[in-house]
Amino acid sequence: MKLSIVLVLCAAFFAFAQEPADSASFLNADPPRALDADTLLARVDSIIVRGADITDEDVILRELTFGVGDFLDSSLIAYNRERVYSLNIFTRVDLYVEKIGARYAAVVEVKESWYIWPAPYIHRVDNDWSKLSYGLDLMWYNFRGKKEKLHFRFGVGHDPMLNFTYTIPYILREEAISANIALNYKSRANKSLRAEEAYGEQFDQDIRSVDLEVGKRFTLFQAASLLGGFFYLESERHVPGVNASDDRIDRFGYLGALYNYDTRDLSQFPTSGVFLGLGAWWKGIGAEDVNYGSVVADARVYREFFGFLIAKARFRTRQTVGAEVPFYDYSFLGLSERVRGHYYDQREDRAAANWAFEANVPLVRDFPFHIPIPFVTERLTTYRLKFYAHLFADGGLTHNYDATIEPGDVYSGFGAGVTLMVLPYNVLRFEVGFDEELNEEYILDVGVSF
Numbered sequence: 001m002k003l004s005i006v007l008v009l010c011a012a013f014f015a016f017a018q019e020p021a022d023s024a025s026f027l028n029a030d031p032p033r034a035l036d037a038d039t040l041l042a043r044v045d046s047i048i049v050r051g052a053d054i055t056d057e058d059v060i061l062r063e064l065t066f067g068v069g070d071f072l073d074s075s076l077i078a079y080n081r082e083r084v085y086s087l088n089i090f091t092r093v094d095l096y097v098e099k100i101g102a103r104y105a106a107v108v109e110v111k112e113s114w115y116i117w118p119a120p121y122i123h124r125v126d127n128d129w130s131k132l133s134y135g136l137d138l139m140w141y142n143f144r145g146k147k148e149k150l151h152f153r154f155g156v157g158h159d160p161m162l163n164f165t166y167t168i169p170y171i172l173r174e175e176a177i178s179a180n181i182a183l184n185y186k187s188r189a190n191k192s193l194r195a196e197e198a199y200g201e202q203f204d205q206d207i208r209s210v211d212l213e214v215g216k217r218f219t220l221f222q223a224a225s226l227l228g229g230f231f232y233l234e235s236e237r238h239v240p241g242v243n244a245s246d247d248r249i250d251r252f253g254y255l256g257a258l259y260n261y262d263t264r265d266l267s268q269f270p271t272s273g274v275f276l277g278l279g280a281w282w283k284g285i286g287a288e289d290v291n292y293g294s295v296v297a298d299a300r301v302y303r304e305f306f307g308f309l310i311a312k313a314r315f316r317t318r319q320t321v322g323a324e325v326p327f328y329d330y331s332f333l334g335l336s337e338r339v340r341g342h343y344y345d346q347r348e349d350r351a352a353a354n355w356a357f358e359a360n361v362p363l364v365r366d367f368p369f370h371i372p373i374p375f376v377t378e379r380l381t382t383y384r385l386k387f388y389a390h391l392f393a394d395g396g397l398t399h400n401y402d403a404t405i406e407p408g409d410v411y412s413g414f415g416a417g418v419t420l421m422v423l424p425y426n427v428l429r430f431e432v433g434f435d436e437e438l439n440e441e442y443i444l445d446v447g448v449s450f
Contacts (some may be wrong), residue, residue, distance in 0.1 A: 041071060041072070041073045042071070042072055042097050042104040043069065043070070043071055043072075043104060044066060044067070044068055044069065044070055044071075044072050044097075044104060044105070044106045045068065045069075045103040045104055045105060046068060046100075046103065046105045046106070047061065047064070047067070047068060047105070047106045047107075047108070048098075048105050048106070048107045048108070049061070049107075049108050049109075049110070050107060050108070050109040050110070051109050051110040051111055051112065052110055052112065053112060054112055054115065054142060054145045055089065055110070055112060055142060055145050055147070056145045056146055058173070059087065059089075059145070059146060059147050059169075060084055060087070060108055060110070062220075063080070063083045063084055063086075063087065063220070064080050064083070064084075064108075065079070065080055065083070065220055066080065066106070072097060072104075072106055077095050077096070077097075078265075079265050079272070080095055081093050081094070081095040082265035082266035082271075083265060083266075084108060084110065085266050085268075085384075085423070086264070086265070086266050086267040086268065087147060088141075088267075088268070089112065089113055089115070089141055089142045089147060090110045090111060090112060090113060091111045091112070091113045091382040091383065091384065091423075092110065092111040092368055092382065092384065093108070093109070093110050093111075094107075094108075094109040094110075095107070095108050095109075096109075111382060112142075113141070113382075115140060115141040115142045115143075116139070116140050116141075117137060117138070117139040117140075117141070118136070118137075118138050119136070119137050119139075120134070120135070120136055120137070121134065121135060121136070121137045121153070121155075122134045123155065124446070125158050125159050125189075126191065126335035126336055127335070127336060127338065127445060128335075129444070131158040131159070131189075132157050132158055133155040133156070133157045133158050133159050133160070133161070134155065134156065134157050135153065135154045135155035135156055135157075136153070136154050136155075137151070137152075137153050138150075138151070138152040138153075139151050139152075146168070146169065146170070147169050148166070148167060148168045148169065149165070149166070149167040150165075150166055151163070151164070151165040151166075151167075152164050158189065159186055159187065159188045159189060160186070160187045161184070161185060161186040161187070162184070162185045162186075163182065163183070163184050163185075163186075164182065164183045165180065165181070165182045165183075166180070166181050166182075167179075167180045168180075175216070176216060176217040176218075177214065177215070177216055178214070178215040178216075178217065178225070179212070179213065179214050179215070180211075180212070180213040180215075181210075181211070181212050181213075182209075182210070182211040182212075183209075183210055184207070184208065184209045184210075184211070185206075185207070185208050186206075186207045186208075187204055187205075187206050187207075188204065188205055188206075188207055189202065189203075189204050190202060190203050190204065190205060190242075190328070191328070191332070191335060192327035192328055192330060192332075192348060193346060193348065194241070194327045194330070194348060195239075195241065195242045195327035195328065198239050198240070198241050198242055198327070199239050199242055203235065203236060204236075205233055205234060205235050205328070206232075206233070206234040207231075207232065207233050207234075208231075208232040209229055209230065209231045209232065210229050210230050211227065211228075211229040212227070212228055212229055213225050213226070213227045213258075214226055215258075221261060221262055221263045222259075222260070222261050222262075223259075223260050223262075224257070224258060224259045224260070225257070225258045226255070226256070226257055227254075227255065227256035227257065227258065227281070228253070228254065228255050228256070229253065229254055230251075230252075230253050230254075231250065231251075231252055231253070231254060231283070232249070232250070232251050233249070233250040233328070234248065234249045234250075235248045235249070236248065241326065241327050242326065242327055242328075243326055244283070244284070244287075244289075244290045244292070244324070244325075244326040244329070245287060245289045245290050246289050247289075250287070250290065250326070251286075251287060252283055252284045252285060252286055252287035252290045253284075253285035253286045253287075254281055254282060254283040254284075254285060255281070255282055255285060256279065256280060256281035256282070257279070257280055258277070258278070258279045259276075259277070259278045259279075260275070260276070260277050260278075261274065261275070261276040261277075262274075262275045262276075263275075264300075264302060268421065268423055268427065268448065269386060269388075269419075269421055269423075269427070269448055270300075270302040270312070271302055271304050271310045272302050272303060272304055273302050274299075274300070274301055274302070275298070275299070275300040276297075276298070276299050276300075277296070277297070277298040277299075278295075278296070278297055278298075279295070279296045280293065280294070280295045280296075281293055281294050281295075283329075291322055291323070291324075292320060292321065292322025292323070292324060292325045292326075292329070293320070293321050293322055294318060294319065294320045294321070294329065294331075295318070295319045295320075295321070296316070296317070296318045296319075297315075297316065297317050298314070298315075298316045299314065299315050299316070300312065300313070300314045300315075300450055301313050301314075308361060308362060309359060309360070309361060310359070310360040310361075310362075310388075311357075311358070311359050311360075312357075312358050312360070312450070313355075313356070313357045313358075314355060314356045314357075314450045315353070315354075315355045316337065316353065316354055316355070317351070317352065317353040317354075318331040318351065318352050318353075319331070319350070319351045320350050320351065325350060327348075330348045330349060330350065331348065331349060331350065331351055331352035331398060332346065332347070332348045332352065332398075333345075333346070333347045333348070333352050333354055333396050333398055334346030334347055337352070337354055337396075339354055339394045339395060339396040339411060339412065339413055340356075340392060340394045340413050340414075340415055340431060340433040340443060340449075341394060341411075341412060341413010341414060341415060341433040341434055341435045341436075341441070342396075342411050342412075342413055342435055343413075343433060343441055343443050344441065345411070347396075347397075347398045348398055349398035349399050349400050350399070350400050350401060351398065351399055351400070351401065352396065352397070352398040352399075353396060353397055354394070354395065354396035354397075355394070355395050355396070356392060356393070356394045356395075356449065356450060357392065357393045357394075358390050358391065358392040358393075358449060358450075359390060359391050359392075360388045360389070360390040360419070361388065361389050361390070362386070362387070362388050363387045363388060363389055363418075364385060364386060364387035365386065366384065366385075366386060367384070367385040367386070368382070368383070368384050368385070369382075369383055369385055370382045370383075371383075383422045383423065384421075384422075384423040385420075385421065385422060385423075386419075386420075386421040386423065387418065387419070387420050387421070388418065388419045388421075389416070389417075389418050389419075390416065390417055390418070390419060391414075391415075391416050392414065392415055392416070392417070392431070392433075392449065393412070393413070393414040394412060394413050394414070394433075395410060395411065395412035395413075396410075396411060396412075397409045397410045397411065411435070411436070412435075412436060413433050413434060413435050413436075414433070414434055415431055415432050415433035415434055416431065416432060417429055417430055417431030417432065417443070418430055418431075419448065421448075426446060426447075427446065427447050427448050428444075428445075428446060429443070429444070429445045429446070429447070429448070429449065430442075430443070430444055431443040431445070
């Protein structure tokens with residue numbers, strides 16, 4: 001337990017020891033001078049938004065780290081352009097300074113993506129290609145032009161499910177209060193090897209939940225939220241450890257809290273900034289025989305060197321607390337969180353930690369393109385292409401608090417790969433990893449590593 005606490009503190013220090021990417025690090029107190037392509041510097045007299053036919057201008061303006069009267073240089077322009085891209089509702093974003101008479105205007109010009117998506121989907125449960133769920137997604141992004149999201153999903157195959165989610169970034173605009181509500185049903189295959197051993201065979205569990213989250217954005221980079229909900233899990237028969245309660249059915253409420261500090265530029269593929277996420281949950285409200293919780297810390301740092309090399313590092317740990325924790329809520333590696341080089345090696349225990357280091361070099365840094373398709377709107381066929389090569393080194397361990405951590409409990413891997421990004425829609429990675437014995441594995445994954 002002491003080691004886990006030290007690791008969490010190191011993660012927090014690792015994140016905050018870096019220079020925050022806020023506006024103060026870019027602004028210059030010198031007087032404005034003439035615009036120049038290489039040394040752009042101007043005092044902003046106004047901010048103009050162009051191309052936002054559906055989106056409220058305020059959705060864009062509240063992401064900017066500068067305002068009227070601030071100095072704007074090329075570094076700040078590049079950083080804020082990526083922040084607007086990170087809204088994930090535009091296929092193209094341009095940010096530039098335009099001279100109007102004797103004044104300078106900062107212009108944010110966007111191209112909106114297609115926001116209503118009735119589409120089939122294929123989902124890899126636990127990032128596993130052998131566990132495919134498929135079905136129909138009905139999504140309405142940027143609902144009412146306020147970056148709200150309505151999402152309904154129906155899935156069959158592995159882990160059949162129904163899900164409805166409604167997200168609104170600002171219930172109260174001035175107070176920056178957000179909300180998210182989700183209704184879920186899932187027939188989930190057991191994912192715990194310990195539960196399967198105790199049960200004597202592989203088995204499924206039916207899960208239903210209602211989740212509500214209310215958040216507050218304090219600054220451009222800091223936000224916190226409170227979570228609550230009701231959780232229902234049903235197994236075919238009761239086996240100690242498989243369920244949290246003394247019955248084959250778990251019914252309980254939960255409460256939680258989250259805090260995020262996020263200065264990253266482009267959330268889909270950051271090149272600079274810091275992310276720190278802290279979360280805590282307590283489960284068992286309304287149930288006399290359920291009483292346990294979990295804590296998660298996730299720290300990430302992104303830096304660009306020499307104008308092209310992007311280095312990033314991550315540390316994450318998840319801890320459970322309480323006398324009795326069900327196997328389905330153990331801390332897992334080898335499912336949604338993986339160690340490359342041991343990508344298919346599943347481990348679980350009361351606590352887990354994993355870390356990763358990566359260096360990326362652009363092969364295609366930023367290439368906007370459009371594929372004309374008859375009768376299909378340009379919003380659906382306009383993309384932003386990035387292509388990177390990278391080297392990585394990962395590590396991890398799982399442990400119980402009353403057990404001594406041996407050197408063999410820590411495992412690691414390294415390798416190389418390429419990342420293809422077609423933004424704002426998806427990311428594809430192909431990697432070759434090696435373990436400590438230089439055994440190789442091939443990884444085809446969707447999304448960035450972190």
